[in-house]
Amino acid sequence: MTLFLLIYLQIHPTSTPNLSTIPPHLHHLTRQALGTPYQWGGPAWKPGSNLGVDCSSLGQGFILAATGKTIPRTTRKMLKDAIPFPGFHNLQPLDVILFQMKEGRHCVIWLGGAKSLALHAPSPGKTVCLISLQKGSPQQRYWQPKIIGIYRP
Secondary structure, three states: OHHHHHHHHOEOOOOOOOOOOOOHHHHHHHHHHOOOEEOOOOOOOOOOOOOOEOHHHHHHHHHHHHHOOOOOOOHHHHHHOOEOOOOHHHOOOOOEEEEEEOOEEEEEEEEEOOOOEEEEOOOOOOEOEEEEOOOOOHHHHHHHHHEEEEEOO
16 A cells, blocks of 8 residues: 555656746756666765665755755754754755654655645655645645654755
8 A cells, every 4th residue: 555655646757847836946956856766875866867866865965966065864864953843834945854654764855836846766666756745635644744853954
């Protein structure tokens, strides 16, 4: 059931997502990250690279490319400096949302916008994609109870 739900929640990375409501300076980086293969323990994501990434290496590289700021490489280290979840309406673009899953911790990069988009490196065999965490959506209902904190770069 969980695998089906994760597949259902994923926006296919080959589609052309509507990024018009996220901050304009993130459009190009987001398009470059989409489709990057998942690889557990992969290196920090770099624009133009097709090396595999996991959720935290995507976050580390994406935040560095967008802001020039270095963030911790692992969700465990991010959690040490995390703030309590302020509610979706108080998230800022590039906040890293941290989750506790059965399999371990996970994170996504909040982009925001009208569709409440987040950049997501899902699991082996998949690629970086966007998920929508719009209020009341199945995705939001699935992910919100698993939130354990926000890392704000």
